[in-house]
Amino acid sequence: MLFPAPRCSSAAKPHRVVVTGAGIITAFGAGWKINAEGFRSGRTAFRPVTLFDVSRQRCKIAAEIDLPENLPPNRLSRGDLRRLQRAARLLLLAGHEAWSQCGWTPEDPVPLVLGTTSGEMCLGQDYLRQALRTPRCFKHQASRVTHYLVQQQGINLANALGLHGEIVSISNACASGANAIGHAWEMVRAGRAERVLTGGYDALCHLTFAGFDTLQVLAPTPCRPFDAGRDGLTLGEGAAVLALENSVSAQRRGAEILGEIIGYGATTDTHHLTQPQPEGNAALAAMRAACASAGIAPEQIDYVNAHGTATPQNDSSEAAAIQSWAGSRTATLPVSSTKASVGHLLGAAGAIEAVASLMALRGQWLPPEISLDALDPLCRFQIVRKPVDAKMKTALSNSFGFGGANASLIFRRWP
Amino acid sequence: MSRAFVHGLGAVSPAGWGVPALRDILDKERPLPVQSLARPGWIKPLPVRAVPPPPIRPAFLAHPRLRRASPMTHYAVAAALEALGQDAELIRSGALRLGIVTCTLTGGISYSRRFYEEALQNPATASPMIFPETVFNSSASHLAAYLGSAGVNYTLVGDAGTFLQGLAVAAGWLDSGLAEACVVIGAEEPDWTVADALRLFDNRTVHASGAGALYLKSRRPSAAAVELAAVTDAFAATRAPGRNEAARKMRAQLPAGAPDELLCVCERGDPVWSDWTGKVLAPKEILGEAFAASAAWQCVVACDAIQHRRHASANVSITGAGLQAIAARFVDPNFLNTQEGASL
Numbered sequence: 001m002l003f004p005a006p007r008c009s010s011a012a013k014p015h016r017v018v019v020t021g022a023g024i025i026t027a028f029g030a031g032w033k034i035n036a037e038g039f040r041s042g043r044t045a046f047r048p049v050t051l052f053d054v055s056r057q058r059c060k061i062a063a064e065i066d067l068p069e070n071l072p073p074n075r076l077s078r079g080d081l082r083r084l085q086r087a088a089r090l091l092l093l094a095g096h097e098a099w100s101q102c103g104w105t106p107e108d109p110v111p112l113v114l115g116t117t118s119g120e121m122c123l124g125q126d127y128l129r130q131a132l133r134t135p136r137c138f139k140h141q142a143s144r145v146t147h148y149l150v151q152q153q154g155i156n157l158a159n160a161l162g163l164h165g166e167i168v169s170i171s172n173a174c175a176s177g178a179n180a181i182g183h184a185w186e187m188v189r190a191g192r193a194e195r196v197l198t199g200g201y202d203a204l205c206h207l208t209f210a211g212f213d214t215l216q217v218l219a220p221t222p223c224r225p226f227d228a229g230r231d232g233l234t235l236g237e238g239a240a241v242l243a244l245e246n247s248v249s250a251q252r253r254g255a256e257i258l259g260e261i262i263g264y265g266a267t268t269d270t271h272h273l274t275q276p277q278p279e280g281n282a283a284l285a286a287m288r289a290a291c292a293s294a295g296i297a298p299e300q301i302d303y304v305n306a307h308g309t310a311t312p313q314n315d316s317s318e319a320a321a322i323q324s325w326a327g328s329r330t331a332t333l334p335v336s337s338t339k340a341s342v343g344h345l346l347g348a349a350g351a352i353e354a355v356a357s358l359m360a361l362r363g364q365w366l367p368p369e370i371s372l373d374a375l376d377p378l379c380r381f382q383i384v385r386k387p388v389d390a391k392m393k394t395a396l397s398n399s400f401g402f403g404g405a406n407a408s409l410i411f412r413r414w415p
Numbered sequence: 416m417s418r419a420f421v422h423g424l425g426a427v428s429p430a431g432w433g434v435p436a437l438r439d440i441l442d443k444e445r446p447l448p449v450q451s452l453a454r455p456g457w458i459k460p461l462p463v464r465a466v467p468p469p470p471i472r473p474a475f476l477a478h479p480r481l482r483r484a485s486p487m488t489h490y491a492v493a494a495a496l497e498a499l500g501q502d503a504e505l506i507r508s509g510a511l512r513l514g515i516v517t518c519t520l521t522g523g524i525s526y527s528r529r530f531y532e533e534a535l536q537n538p539a540t541a542s543p544m545i546f547p548e549t550v551f552n553s554s555a556s557h558l559a560a561y562l563g564s565a566g567v568n569y570t571l572v573g574d575a576g577t578f579l580q581g582l583a584v585a586a587g588w589l590d591s592g593l594a595e596a597c598v599v600i601g602a603e604e605p606d607w608t609v610a611d612a613l614r615l616f617d618n619r620t621v622h623a624s625g626a627g628a629l630y631l632k633s634r635r636p637s638a639a640a641v642e643l644a645a646v647t648d649a650f651a652a653t654r655a656p657g658r659n660e661a662a663r664k665m666r667a668q669l670p671a672g673a674p675d676e677l678l679c680v681c682e683r684g685d686p687v688w689s690d691w692t693g694k695v696l697a698p699k700e701i702l703g704e705a706f707a708a709s710a711a712w713q714c715v716v717a718c719d720a721i722q723h724r725r726h727a728s729a730n731v732s733i734t735g736a737g738l739q740a741i742a743a744r745f746v747d748p749n750f751l752n753t754q755e756g757a758s759l
Contacts, residue, residue: 183584
């Protein structure tokens with residue numbers, strides 16, 4: 001039953017939630033190793049867009065992925081595989097890696113909680129183009145409708161892995177991935193599920209690219225979060241999936257634990273549909289809520305993976321929020337935005353940045369922004385500008401989206 | 416055990432603005448007349464059931480965030496405000512922490528379609544005013560802004576059954592203390608692309624639009640209480656062993672049922688309910704197909720019937736063309752059989 005939910009145990013205290021699998025694909029490539037190397041070095045992965053025509057757009061670059069030709073072994077039929085489009089493929093690649101790592105078997109129901117902003121929007125575009133240009137031709141249209149639906153990408157992943165369980169798709173703009181992980185964390189923490197597969201995904205598509213371009217928030221050159229001369233964001237694409245598990249269950253089966261999620265805060269910025277409140281009050285509330293749920297103070301956070309889109313408004317508002325939240329810790333607090341490396345992955349961003357934070361905690365290094373030229377004087381915290389090792393125990397990751405969807409997650413090194 | 420009570424209902428539908436309009440039309444048990452929607456490139460229009468203009472212009476339309484918003488947003492806000500009633504003021508004053516769950520399948524599709532048409536013609540001149548309205552969570556955001564609600568706010572995207580998942584999410588928030596009250600909304604808007612797509616799967620289906628809302632709290636209301644007794648698991652209907660088995664598993668999680676219970680289904684004739692002897696309502700047959708909004712109307716109708724003491728309990732079943740089989744059960748807590756309470 002989804003409600004009242006059966007409790008996995010009668011423990012009065014909330015369960016500890018650990019990560020026993022993580023899969024990732026970005027413009028760096030597919031897999032933990034290549035992405036960890038990329039984030040650690042601060043390499044950038046931007047290039048001219050080839051997926052659609054950008055000749056009439058102001059911006060012409062993105063962190064576009066070279067999709068691997070072959071998908072990993074899975075349970076989908078040949079027909080299903082043939083119909084899988086870009087977003088579903090990205091999700092399957094990340095999901096398969098997380099699934100292989102966590103060592104779960106499909107016998108037990110495993111809920112799937114995913115975040116995305118546009119799902120398989122490229123199919124929606126194809127549908128509309130054909131409907132307008134050849135209104136009497138219906139070839140492929142029914143299949144486009146089916147696979148365009150956001151839920152279908154979750155169903156494809158579940159079918160590929162043999163999962164059975166509830167599928168939840170959260171679309172909270174650019175906070176979708178973080179909200180999905182946070183929701184999954186709450187399910188395990190409250191004992192409503194023992195295990196949840198969760199994450200976010202989004203593929204580049206013309207509609208979204210054109211949309212951000214018309215808003216003039218896309219930078220013509222690679223993005224530089226928190227730079228004084230920043231001129232906008234750069235889009236990326238990809239997916240990240242995490243296997244979340246009750247710590248008792250994970251330890252009982254001797255699973256390798258990649259890290260722990262200890263806090264989550266979600267708030268709504270009511271200031272404007274696309275612009276954050278200048279002082280970052282809702283972002284501040286999300287960070288505070290995450291700390292409250294983790295039972296720790298800002299001084300105990302060792303690194304902040306900022307939302308850091310590189311738009312003038314986001315970065316100044318987020319800087320104000322971080323500084324209010326961190327207080328006296330501000331001057332020594334390391335902060336960076338991994339969007340400087342792989343771009344803004346929209347609904348996948350929160351999940352990608354969650355994995356980047358786990359990588360940093362496990363490897364004991366800080367992801368740098370090597371493209372930063374001159375730090376915005378508004379920022380009083382330490383922007384990580386070159387690859388550096390660091391002893392750290394906790395990291396906070398921010399994700400903020402259109403509609404004022406704000407989410408913060410806190411990760412802890414395990415053990 | 417955590418509990419969730421229905422404290423308010425709201426509806427905007429082809430029957431009109433408000434729950435009474437929905438109740439009246441369903442009581443008549445006659446399908447609403449079908450209207451025509453122009454489809455570019457075709458002489459023959461597509462059939463739809465649209466929401467009629469409101470009898471009085473809603474005051475919320477004067478809000479700066481809502482003037483330019485999509486039809487879906489207008490429907491969602493109207494349904495939510497009807498459900499919240501006077502508590503809207505408590506939320507505005509900060510005295511009540513509200514959680515918002517908005518459920519939709521097609522979202523702000525009319526603006527998405529319009530924006531992409533503009534982008535296809537010339538991306539340099541596509542309207543930057545429209546694009547932000549295309550994000551799935553724009554309706555939820557506008558509602559939060561109108562209410563001044565800075566709390567947790569999710570937009571769930573999926574088929575009709577997603578609305579019932581939304582009820583479970585909200586009940587979880589009430590249980591964990593993340594919110595003191597939650598409004599769950601199912602909303603969809605009209606667009607020729609949706610009517611066109613529906614026709615590919617079943618040309619008898621009529622595209623409809625509107626919204627429905629349930630307002631939940633963990634505290635029992637003083638009068639005419641309706642309790643959300645259960646939301647079953649969501650059983651995927653597109654995987655082996657298929658729709659019928661998914662529906663069978665869903666039904667197995669509900670109590671056997673009594674003859675005086677109400678059953679709200681998507682369509683009559685579902686084999687899983689073939690042995691049902693009580694009253695059956697199928698709002699979609701009268702109003703049309705509006706996905707998450709349709710599921711919300713089913714729940715609104717079920718709760719309304721309990722509130723008006725027409726039935727002591729009601730099951731809402733979502734099966735059929737959707738991607739999952741899922742059900743919710745509502746009861747009058749005064750008549751809640753303790754045996755049933757234990758079995759749930």
